[in-house]
Amino acid sequence: MNAYQPRLADHDFILLDVLQAPQTLAALPALAEHADPDLLRQVLEEAGKFVGEVVAPLNREGDEVGAQWRDGAVTMPPGFRDAYQAFWQAGWPSLACAVEDGGQGLPAVLEAQLYEMLSAANHGWTMAPGLLHGAYECIKHHASDALKATYLEKVATGEWLATMCLTEPHAGSDLGLVRTKAVPLPNDSESRFALSGTKIFISGGEHDLSDNIVHLVLARLPDSPPGPKGLSLFLVPKFYSDGSRSAVVCERIEEKMGLHGSPTCVMRFDEAPGWIVGEPGKGLNAMFVMMNAARLHVGLQGIGLLEAAWQKADAYAQERRQMRAPGSASNAGEADVIALHPAMRRILDTQRAWIDAGRVIGYRTALELDTLKHHPDAARREAAARWCSLVTPVLKSAWTEQAFSGASACLQVFGGHGYVREWGIEQHVRDARVAMIYEGTNEIQAIDLLLRKVLPDGATALRTLLAELAVELGDSPAAARTREAMARLARFTGEHLLPHTQAAGAAADTPYWLADDYLRALALVLMAWAWSRIGATAGADAGRWSQAQAGFWRWIWPEFEMRLGMLENGLTPA
Amino acid sequence: MNAYQPRLADHDFILLDVLQAPQTLAALPALAEHADPDLLRQVLEEAGKFVGEVVAPLNREGDEVGAQWRDGAVTMPPGFRDAYQAFWQAGWPSLACAVEDGGQGLPAVLEAQLYEMLSAANHGWTMAPGLLHGAYECIKHHASDALKATYLEKVATGEWLATMCLTEPHAGSDLGLVRTKAVPLPNDSESRFALSGTKIFISGGEHDLSDNIVHLVLARLPDSPPGPKGLSLFLVPKFYSDGSRSAVVCERIEEKMGLHGSPTCVMRFDEAPGWIVGEPGKGLNAMFVMMNAARLHVGLQGIGLLEAAWQKADAYAQERRQMRAPGSASNAGEADVIALHPAMRRILDTQRAWIDAGRVIGYRTALELDTLKHHPDAARREAAARWCSLVTPVLKSAWTEQAFSGASACLQVFGGHGYVREWGIEQHVRDARVAMIYEGTNEIQAIDLLLRKVLPDGATALRTLLAELAVELGDSPAAARTREAMARLARFTGEHLLPHTQAAGAAADTPYWLADDYLRALALVLMAWAWSRIGATAGADAGRWSQAQAGFWRWIWPEFEMRLGMLENGLTPA
Structure with a gap:
C-alpha cells in the first residue's frame, strides 16, 4: 500500500476558489505581496513535494521501530534526523515567521496546510517541529532581549527544536496543580532561576x-x-551557550498506543538554571498566546490523519472485489469492487465530507489568524479574533474526534485486512487517538467554547459570528437550510440557555452538562456553511465534490436536529 | 491498575430479577432441573472465580508478549496453556454440551455469561475456546458416526480445541469465492479427501x-x-488417531492492532487428508448452524470488553483529582475527583447504560436459544427462533460498535494517561476493534437483518416480535415511550419501506443504503425495552441503576428520532 501523497488540486480549490484567499491577503499590507494565486500554489506544490518524497516514506518504519530510549538519550527512527535537517535547512519551519527573525514572512494559512500535509504523511515525525511556531511566538512576545538574541532565530528557523513542559503526574487538565519549583539563583549574573x-x-x-x-x-x-496565578514561565535549554549541558534528564519515554515516532518523555529538572519568560505569575498567559494557533494545528492534524486514512481505504475499495453490488450491471467476473457497495460508499463519502468541510473551516481560521495579526482595521481584527476564539475549539474537538472514528471507519473498509498491520491503516487509528486528548482534551474544548466564549458576553460574539457567516451564503436550498439552523442555534442560546443559566438559583452545572452537545451543534452548523460554500463554488458541475456533498446532507447533517433536541431537553431534565 | 473482576450481583439482578430466568427454564424439560436461582447463582459464582483468579491476571502479559510463531509452531503467552488445561479439566467448555457427549447439560445462558466474563478478563485467551461450542454443534449435527466417535467428546469437553477455516486472501465477506480444493483420495478405506x-x-x-x-x-x-453452492465442509485434525501429523502448516501469524494473545494464522493445506462433514455442497449450511450462537457470543464479547473498560475508567475517575467540579461544595483540597465532573459522568453512565441493557438483551437471547432447543411447544420454539434471528445481528453489530467507541470514551477519562500503556485501558480499545469485523462485519449484520430477516416476509416476523415485546412492558412513562417507538418503527417498515421496495421499478439498492440506520433504530428500541424492564424491576429504589437509566434516556435515546428521520429521508433522497 502506497504512503500518503498530497492531492494539491483539492487544497487549491478550497483555498483559492472557495475561500478566495488572495483577496483576503491583499487587504493585509504585510502579506499583500503574497496575495497571488500562482505564488500560493507554488509554495503548496513545493511543500507537497517535500512531504510526499521525504517525510511520508518514513512513516511506517517510524511506527514499527519507534523512538528508542537508552541511558537518557533518545534515538529517533531511521531517517528521521536526516529528514528533519533537510526540513529546517530548506526553510520550512520559518515559513510564517517574520523576516527580521530569520523567517520568510509568508501567510499562516500556508503553514497550516503544510502541517496538515505533514501530519497526514507522518504524525510521529511532525510532532517534533509541531511546537516550533508556538515557541517562536512565545519567545518573540515575552522573552527579554538578551534571551531573544540567543534563542529567537534558532527557534524561528527550527535549527533548534522546542518543547512545552506543562503537565506533571498530578496536574494534567488542571495546570493550577503544577508543583515544579523555580528558585532564584543567588548572585547569578544572568538573574537565572x-x-x-x-x-x-x-x-x-x-x-x-x-x-x-x-x-x-x-x-x-x-x-x-x-x-494558576502562581505559575511563571521559564526557558531551559538542553545546552547552554558555553556548550555545557543543563541538569535536565529524560528519565524514560512512554509506551503508547500509537505515535511511536514521537518520544513522549518524562523530564526531570534537577536545579537546572533557566531564565524567566515574561512576568512572574503570568506563565499561563505567555503560553496561551500560542494556544489558538496550536489548537488550530491539532484540528488540521485531524483533517490530515483522516485524509491519509481515506486515501488508503479509497484505494483498497477500488481494487478489492467481494460480491455483486446491489443492482450491479457489471460484467467483471463474479464480484464487484467494494467501492460500489452502499455501506462502503457511505463510509468513504462521509469521511470526504468531513475532510473537505474541515479544510474550508480550518484554512479560513488560518486566514483569520493572518487577518488578526496584520489587518489595518481594528474592527476587522476584532472580527478575526471572534472567529478564532469561537471556531478553534470546535475545529480541534470535532475534527480530532472524526479523525479517530473516521480512521476506524476506513479500517472497516478493509475488513479483517484492516485489523492486521500489513496495510498500515490501523496505525492511523492508533496515531489519531491522541489528538482527542492533547492541547486540551475535547471535553475541555467544549467547556472553553460554551463557558468561556459563548455565555460570558451574553452570546453576543456567537450571534455576531453566525450573522457574519450567514451573509456569505448564497440563496441555494442548502444555504437556506444553513441559515435556518443558525437562527435556531442562536435562538436556543439567547432565548433559552442564557435566561436559564442567569435565572436566580440556577444550577451551576447545567452548562457543563450541555457543553459537548453545544460544541457538536456548532460544528454541524459550520459544516453546513462550508458545504453551502463548496456547493456554490463548484456549481452545477460539482464533479468530485458532489458525492461528498450529498453524503454530508444525508448522513452527517441529521445529527444537528438531534443535538438541538438534546440541548433543549437538557434545560428541563425529566 | 487491577485486572477485571466479575461483579456477580449485576449479573444476578439481570438474569434472575429482570429476566426471571428460572421461570423460562422451568418450562424446558431438559433444563427444568436447573431452574433454580441458587444453582444458577452458584455456577456463575464459580465461573466468576475461575475467570477472576486464573484468566484475568494473564491479560496484560498476553498483550505484551503475544503469541509467538517459530518454524510453524506457535508458543502462547506465559500461563496461557496452564490456564487452558485447568479450564477444560474443570469442565467449563462443556457447560452447555449434552450430557451424553461428555457435557454438563446446563443452559446456554450460563455459557453466554461465562464467555462474557472471559472476554472481559482476557479477550485474546478466550478466542481459543470461543469456537469450541460451534464446532461441537457442527460435528454433532452433521458429522458421520465414525467421525463423531473420534472427535465429538474431545471437542465437547475442550480437550482438543477447534478452528473454523473459512476465509481466503480473496474471499472474506464473500465466501462464494473460496478456492481451497478437496479431491477424493483414491482407494482410501475411510473415503477421505x-x-x-x-x-x-x-x-x-x-x-x-x-x-x-x-x-x-x-x-x-x-x-x-x-x-457458495459449490462449498462443502471438511474435518482435518492436526494429528490423526495414529499419532501422525497432517499436512497442515501454519505459515505465519499476523501482526495485528490488538488481540495479541490470540494467534491469527495463515494455514496451508498440502493435500491434507480429511473427512467430509455433512453433504457435498452443503458446507455453508453446516457452518451456519452455529452462526446465531457465535454471533451472540461476539455481542457478549462486546458487552464484556465494555465492562472491563468501564471498570478501569470508573476506578480511575473515583481517584483522580483535577479542578473543582461545577457547583462543588466539597472541602477536599484543591480539586475534586473527576467522577464529579459532568463530562466524565456522562461517559461513565453512557457505557453503563449500554452494558446493562446489552445484558438484558444478550441473556434473553441466550434464554431464547435454550427455548428454541428444548421447548416442547412448537409455537414457543418458533417465537424463540424469531427472536434469535432478528435480535442476534443487532446485538452483534451495535454492541461491538459500542465496545470500541465506548472503550475509547473510557480511555478519554484517563486523559493522557489513557494513551500510554501503563493503565492498560488502551489495550481494550485495540482488542475491541476486531469484534466489529469478525463473525460477519457489522455492515453484513445490518444487511442480514434488513434484507434477509425483515423484508422477505413482509416484516411479519419483525412486527410480531415488537408486539410480543410490547406485552412485556408495564405502564410507566418509559414503557409508553418505548411502545410508541415500536409502533413508529413498525409503521415505517410496513407502510413506507416495504411498499417502496416492492414498487415497480424500485431501485435494488435502496434497502442497502438504509440497512445501517435500520439496525441502529432497532437496537435503540431494544435498549428502550430493556431499560423499561430494568426500571420496572428496580422500582423506585433504583439505586445503582438509576444513573445509567437516566443516562440512557438523556444521551443515547435521542438517536432513535435521528435514525427514523434518516430512514424516512432515505426513501425520498433530495
Whole structure:
C-alpha cells in the first residue's frame, strides 16, 4: 500500500476558489505581496513535494521501530534526523515567521496546510517541529532581549527544536496543580532561576533531530500563590551557550498506543538554571498566546490523519472485489469492487465530507489568524479574533474526534485486512487517538467554547459570528437550510440557555452538562456553511465534490436536529 | 491498575430479577432441573472465580508478549496453556454440551455469561475456546458416526480445541469465492479427501494450548458449481488417531492492532487428508448452524470488553483529582475527583447504560436459544427462533460498535494517561476493534437483518416480535415511550419501506443504503425495552441503576428520532 501523497488540486480549490484567499491577503499590507494565486500554489506544490518524497516514506518504519530510549538519550527512527535537517535547512519551519527573525514572512494559512500535509504523511515525525511556531511566538512576545538574541532565530528557523513542559503526574487538565519549583539563583549574573521538578508527556523532550532543544517550562516561584496565578514561565535549554549541558534528564519515554515516532518523555529538572519568560505569575498567559494557533494545528492534524486514512481505504475499495453490488450491471467476473457497495460508499463519502468541510473551516481560521495579526482595521481584527476564539475549539474537538472514528471507519473498509498491520491503516487509528486528548482534551474544548466564549458576553460574539457567516451564503436550498439552523442555534442560546443559566438559583452545572452537545451543534452548523460554500463554488458541475456533498446532507447533517433536541431537553431534565 | 473482576450481583439482578430466568427454564424439560436461582447463582459464582483468579491476571502479559510463531509452531503467552488445561479439566467448555457427549447439560445462558466474563478478563485467551461450542454443534449435527466417535467428546469437553477455516486472501465477506480444493483420495478405506489451499485469519490455527486441534474447513469438490453452492465442509485434525501429523502448516501469524494473545494464522493445506462433514455442497449450511450462537457470543464479547473498560475508567475517575467540579461544595483540597465532573459522568453512565441493557438483551437471547432447543411447544420454539434471528445481528453489530467507541470514551477519562500503556485501558480499545469485523462485519449484520430477516416476509416476523415485546412492558412513562417507538418503527417498515421496495421499478439498492440506520433504530428500541424492564424491576429504589437509566434516556435515546428521520429521508433522497 502506497504512503500518503498530497492531492494539491483539492487544497487549491478550497483555498483559492472557495475561500478566495488572495483577496483576503491583499487587504493585509504585510502579506499583500503574497496575495497571488500562482505564488500560493507554488509554495503548496513545493511543500507537497517535500512531504510526499521525504517525510511520508518514513512513516511506517517510524511506527514499527519507534523512538528508542537508552541511558537518557533518545534515538529517533531511521531517517528521521536526516529528514528533519533537510526540513529546517530548506526553510520550512520559518515559513510564517517574520523576516527580521530569520523567517520568510509568508501567510499562516500556508503553514497550516503544510502541517496538515505533514501530519497526514507522518504524525510521529511532525510532532517534533509541531511546537516550533508556538515557541517562536512565545519567545518573540515575552522573552527579554538578551534571551531573544540567543534563542529567537534558532527557534524561528527550527535549527533548534522546542518543547512545552506543562503537565506533571498530578496536574494534567488542571495546570493550577503544577508543583515544579523555580528558585532564584543567588548572585547569578544572568538573574537565572534553578528549576526542580518532574514533567511528563513532554513530546520531543529528548531526541537526536536537532543539536539543541529549548524547553519552555511552567513552574512556581517561591511564595507564589497556589493555583494558576502562581505559575511563571521559564526557558531551559538542553545546552547552554558555553556548550555545557543543563541538569535536565529524560528519565524514560512512554509506551503508547500509537505515535511511536514521537518520544513522549518524562523530564526531570534537577536545579537546572533557566531564565524567566515574561512576568512572574503570568506563565499561563505567555503560553496561551500560542494556544489558538496550536489548537488550530491539532484540528488540521485531524483533517490530515483522516485524509491519509481515506486515501488508503479509497484505494483498497477500488481494487478489492467481494460480491455483486446491489443492482450491479457489471460484467467483471463474479464480484464487484467494494467501492460500489452502499455501506462502503457511505463510509468513504462521509469521511470526504468531513475532510473537505474541515479544510474550508480550518484554512479560513488560518486566514483569520493572518487577518488578526496584520489587518489595518481594528474592527476587522476584532472580527478575526471572534472567529478564532469561537471556531478553534470546535475545529480541534470535532475534527480530532472524526479523525479517530473516521480512521476506524476506513479500517472497516478493509475488513479483517484492516485489523492486521500489513496495510498500515490501523496505525492511523492508533496515531489519531491522541489528538482527542492533547492541547486540551475535547471535553475541555467544549467547556472553553460554551463557558468561556459563548455565555460570558451574553452570546453576543456567537450571534455576531453566525450573522457574519450567514451573509456569505448564497440563496441555494442548502444555504437556506444553513441559515435556518443558525437562527435556531442562536435562538436556543439567547432565548433559552442564557435566561436559564442567569435565572436566580440556577444550577451551576447545567452548562457543563450541555457543553459537548453545544460544541457538536456548532460544528454541524459550520459544516453546513462550508458545504453551502463548496456547493456554490463548484456549481452545477460539482464533479468530485458532489458525492461528498450529498453524503454530508444525508448522513452527517441529521445529527444537528438531534443535538438541538438534546440541548433543549437538557434545560428541563425529566 | 487491577485486572477485571466479575461483579456477580449485576449479573444476578439481570438474569434472575429482570429476566426471571428460572421461570423460562422451568418450562424446558431438559433444563427444568436447573431452574433454580441458587444453582444458577452458584455456577456463575464459580465461573466468576475461575475467570477472576486464573484468566484475568494473564491479560496484560498476553498483550505484551503475544503469541509467538517459530518454524510453524506457535508458543502462547506465559500461563496461557496452564490456564487452558485447568479450564477444560474443570469442565467449563462443556457447560452447555449434552450430557451424553461428555457435557454438563446446563443452559446456554450460563455459557453466554461465562464467555462474557472471559472476554472481559482476557479477550485474546478466550478466542481459543470461543469456537469450541460451534464446532461441537457442527460435528454433532452433521458429522458421520465414525467421525463423531473420534472427535465429538474431545471437542465437547475442550480437550482438543477447534478452528473454523473459512476465509481466503480473496474471499472474506464473500465466501462464494473460496478456492481451497478437496479431491477424493483414491482407494482410501475411510473415503477421505485431500485438501489443498491457503486459509487466512484462522484464530488458533496453531498453538500449544491443547494436544490436538480440529480444523473445520470450507472447500470445493471437483466439478462443484462456482459460488457458495459449490462449498462443502471438511474435518482435518492436526494429528490423526495414529499419532501422525497432517499436512497442515501454519505459515505465519499476523501482526495485528490488538488481540495479541490470540494467534491469527495463515494455514496451508498440502493435500491434507480429511473427512467430509455433512453433504457435498452443503458446507455453508453446516457452518451456519452455529452462526446465531457465535454471533451472540461476539455481542457478549462486546458487552464484556465494555465492562472491563468501564471498570478501569470508573476506578480511575473515583481517584483522580483535577479542578473543582461545577457547583462543588466539597472541602477536599484543591480539586475534586473527576467522577464529579459532568463530562466524565456522562461517559461513565453512557457505557453503563449500554452494558446493562446489552445484558438484558444478550441473556434473553441466550434464554431464547435454550427455548428454541428444548421447548416442547412448537409455537414457543418458533417465537424463540424469531427472536434469535432478528435480535442476534443487532446485538452483534451495535454492541461491538459500542465496545470500541465506548472503550475509547473510557480511555478519554484517563486523559493522557489513557494513551500510554501503563493503565492498560488502551489495550481494550485495540482488542475491541476486531469484534466489529469478525463473525460477519457489522455492515453484513445490518444487511442480514434488513434484507434477509425483515423484508422477505413482509416484516411479519419483525412486527410480531415488537408486539410480543410490547406485552412485556408495564405502564410507566418509559414503557409508553418505548411502545410508541415500536409502533413508529413498525409503521415505517410496513407502510413506507416495504411498499417502496416492492414498487415497480424500485431501485435494488435502496434497502442497502438504509440497512445501517435500520439496525441502529432497532437496537435503540431494544435498549428502550430493556431499560423499561430494568426500571420496572428496580422500582423506585433504583439505586445503582438509576444513573445509567437516566443516562440512557438523556444521551443515547435521542438517536432513535435521528435514525427514523434518516430512514424516512432515505426513501425520498433530495
